[in-house]
Amino acid sequence: MAMFFTQLKKAIFWLSIANFFCIVGCAAIRIEEGTFSPRDKNYIINIPETGKGWESIRIDKEDIALWQKQYKAMIAIISSNIENKALSPEMLSRELFLGLAGKKIISKEPVLVDDQSALHTILEGRMDNSTLKISSYVIKAGDKVYDLVCWAPSGSFDYIQGDFENMVRSFRYMKE
Secondary structure (H helix, E strand, O other): OHHHHHHHHHHHHHHHHHOOOOOOOOOOOOEEOOEEOOOOOOEEEEOOOHHHOEEEEOOOOOOEEEEEOOOOEEEEEEEEEOOOOOOOHHHHHHHHOOOOEEEEEEEEEEEEEOOEEEEEEEEEEEEOOEEEEEEEEEEEEOOEEEEEEEEEEOOOHHHHHHHHHHHHHHOEEOOO
16 A cells, blocks of 8 residues: 555656646645646636545645546646647646556547646546556646546556546636
């Protein structure tokens, strides 16, 4: 268990480093009535009910990270200012998966999330001898990019995917 948590910390660190658009600094985590609304990030999102085992944790540059102990799963939301507006969701998505070995893309499709263009990718890959299944949505809205990412060991991913998809459906971009 301790080894997996160490690997998970490395995965979170990798995710933070790979996303070179991350904003420096941390805002306080504010969750009210199941809704997360970080200051100056221009979005709101519902988080899973606490009875489902998700715990809010602060790791590094994520707006919020949720840990699910039973399934050893993580959900992270990262928002960043986008300097080069010509970057496509495809190019931004590639940055999320740098350092992941043996990548196998299961699906990749353009979608709309709250009427904003996004790229939804599901893939499997290895990190530190663990096989992970990852679902990500890269959303471009205004001058920001929002990375909504969920990962778990391949064998437990299906148990938590519904919670993540519910979060994605609840995402609301708030224009400045």
